[in-house]
Amino acid sequence: MSGSTWIASECTRSLRRKTSHPSQDDSGDDEDGTASPADKSELHDTIKKLSLKLDDLSTCNELVAKHGVALQRSLSELDGLRIPCESGEKLKAVNERATLFRITSNAMINACRDFLELAETHSRKWQRALQYEQEQRVHLEETIEQLAKQHNSLERAFRSAPGRAANPTKSFSEGSLLTTKGEDSEEDEDTEYFDAMEDSTSFITVITEPKEDRKAENRTTGSVEWTSDNVLDSTSLVPQGPPKVKRRVRIPDKPSYSLNLWSIMKNCIGRELSKIPMPVNFNEPLSMLQRLTEDLEYHHLLDKAVHCTSSVEQMCLVAAFSVSSYSTTVHRIAKPFNPMLGETFELDRLDDMGLRSLCEQVSHHPPSAAHYVFSKHGWSLWQEITISSKFRGKYLSIMPLGAIHLEFQASGNHYVWRKSTSTVHNIIVGKLWIDQTGDVEIVNHKTKDRCQLKFLPYSYFSKEVARKVTGVVSDSQGKAHYVLSGSWDEQMECAKIVQSSPSSPSLDGKQKTVYQTLPAKLMWKKYPLPDNAENMYYFSELALTLNEHEEGVAPTDSRLRPDQRLMEKGHWDEANMEKQRLEEKQRVNRRRRLEACSRGCGAEEAEKEAEVYVPLWFEKRLDPVTGETACVYKGGYWEAKEKQDWHMCPNIF
Secondary structure, three states, X not given: OXXXXXXXXXXXXXXXXXXXXXXXXXXXXXXXXXXXXXXHHHHHHHHHHHHHHHHHHHHHHHHHHHHHHHHHHHHHHHHOOOOHHHHHHHHHHHHHHHHHHHHHHHHHHHHHHHHHHHHHHHHHXXXXXXXXXXXXXXXXXXXXXXXXXHHHHHHHHHHHOOOOOOOHHHHHHHHOOOOOOOHHHHOOOXXXXXXXXXXXXXXXXXXOOOOOOOOEOOHHHOOOEOOOOOHHHOOOXXXXXXXXXXXXXXXXXOOOOOOOHHHHHOOOEXXXXXXXXXXXXXXXXXXXXXXXXXXXXXXXXXXXXOOOOOHHHHHHHHHHHHHHOOHHHOOOOOEEEOOOOOOEEEXXXXXXXXXXXXXXXXXXXXXXXXXXXXXXXXXXXXEEEEEEEEEOOOEEEEEEEOEEEEEEOOOOOEEEEEOOEEEEEOOOOOOOEEEEEEEEEEEEOOOOOEEEEEEOOOOOOOOOOOOEEEXXXXXXXXXXXXXXXXXXXXXEEEEEEEEEEEOOOOOOOOOOEEEEEOOOEEEEEOOOOOOOHHHOOOOOOOHHHHOOOOOOOOOOEHHHOHHHHHHHOOOHHHHHHHHHHHHHHHHHHHHHHHHHHHXXXXXXXXXXXXXXXXXXXXXXXXXXXXXXXXXXXXOOHHHHHHHOOOOOOOOOO
């Protein structure tokens, strides 16, 4: 006990000495003595890691104290024993408690060692980072002061200019870059960062070493069977790289262009962006249907999950698949094309990927797409996703609505989950970046197993790493079996739980669950991007093939959309004109439906009927699992493709 406490105190004192008295060689790393932005980022990550290690030390210290008291109590009881048969049971209890004490002590010593190494390695950069922050603050204050002076000068010049408008105040306010707390006042802009300052994770993990030839944990540890044929142990679970594709289309380099962004976006604050026409210059040469199909890039996770005999193991792979769908969004700041009503996209890859996928745009306002996937490996996936987006001034919120269903034919396991919220930051000023936030619950409606995933929002003040995802897989009784951790843009790991216990309440009264786990196993890792990806919209290997022309597809397929094809070739002006033509054609078709409906009913009823579109390959059904009405695949598409009979398809292009 005293030795463990001494280690923690020595680590803390060593860290304080480093921060208050930097070593003499600190200034020798950089000639200019100032920290670069890369140093600042590395320092921020180091501080986060140190804080996490310090939390682990406190938790391990509590566990050491708890098990130490229990061990002493058992030894005291052992001294008073007289009956030989009873002494055997007590000795067994002492051995178990001594084992737990040893495991916890080893974990604490390892955490102390990591903490000390991090402190000694990175402390030399703290002083330079502080100086860099001070210089940046002074520079920012000078820039703001200069901008304020320029603004006042421009305002005076405008008011004194000859031939100005009769009401200069009104004219200037209409063209000003300044906005008031109008319709956007429903959400404070500062709340997007401070929400992340809360204690985000509700559990702590302590890694233990597995015993050799372990077949099952002792029942007193509260763990589950650890079978030798565990699919999560497979060394081939994570492929070494992206699958080789037979075809690949290169996207032309995106030319530079100049747009008055604010003149387009200033009237969009608080509005639904799907109803606002945008030039193709903000787009990438893929439609939303193709972006939806990109979720299948890591389909091998579901192919592996088919062979799982344990439903909780299968849940881990399903959770990794749900997280992997966000990995392509980290650099994808361009907007996909809004599909035309009735537009479709097929992905017929039975030969190399073992699946067939079909998407159809089933509603225009609100925009909604239906998706169905069949895999020859024994699973099927379907969803109807409605995209709701709001522009909030300096960031854009994208809320996918609708449930995703996944069913394995052999076991009958039926999983349902919903997507998290995506946020695009720095819409007007600064570098665009994307974040995923919110809680995602995956439910197996056959076994009632659950997985609680938490996408942690990024915050400069948070001690968590960027883009972090955590989760716990539990069975129908609420007993936790696996801990999931990773990041939605890089990889996901799972660790088997061998014991769980509550920690002591913190200063704010919150209590975390401490999970003792076996070493984590890698389930999913992101494929590297192709060469020159920064000049190809950061497309993945799969995305590069999605817009390649294919023979025999339906005439409504996204590959045949003319404005998207012109933009891919770099013909920007022609693409914008073609986009306007398609949108006008869609409005004409809607007016025709409205006129046809108005002949037999009133104006209000005709308006509702005109908005109702009957999908060609999907139909509305009541989902018995969620209780919601959704579009599901009714069949016929692949039969029509085989016969090349597309007479039923509308002329939308």
